[in-house]
Amino acid sequence: MTLIIYVLADGSRRDIDVEVGRSVMEGARDNDIPGIVADCGGACACSTCHVYVDGDWVGKLPAPDRIEQDMIEFAWEPDASRSRLTCQLKVSKDLDGLIVHVPERQN
Numbered sequence: 001m002t003l004i005i006y007v008l009a010d011g012s013r014r015d016i017d018v019e020v021g022r023s024v025m026e027g028a029r030d031n032d033i034p035g036i037v038a039d040c041g042g043a044c045a046c047s048t049c050h051v052y053v054d055g056d057w058v059g060k061l062p063a064p065d066r067i068e069q070d071m072i073e074f075a076w077e078p079d080a081s082r083s084r085l086t087c088q089l090k091v092s093k094d095l096d097g098l099i100v101h102v103p104e105r106q107n
């Protein structure tokens with residue numbers, strides 16, 4: 001298990017242990033984290049699993065591929081420096097303690 005910290009739009013924090021190999025989106029969905037909608041179920045085709053990665057973590061994550069980059073542009077108020085789609089973030093031990101900020105809304 002890997003600790004993923006979801007900071008909700010109201011500032012509250014949910015600490016969730018997510019199984020290695022799942023996605024950060026699945027960790028949210030399976031634990032009823034509000035604000036991560038994931039309409040397309042993880043196919044990188046909707047952008048409703050958008051989060052802002054905490055500043056300390058941005059450089060530690062694998063870079064988004066072109067498809068994710070393109071889809072992020074359709075997210076609500078994307079921030080090119082720290083927006084990611086959680087369905088594309090695969091949980092590994094390296095992500096232990098990852099902090100993601102859930103936006104106020106999705107599309």
Ligand code: FES
Pocket residue numbers: 025037038039040041042043044045046047048049071085086087088
């Ligand atoms: Fe649709 Fe991530 S769940 S893009």
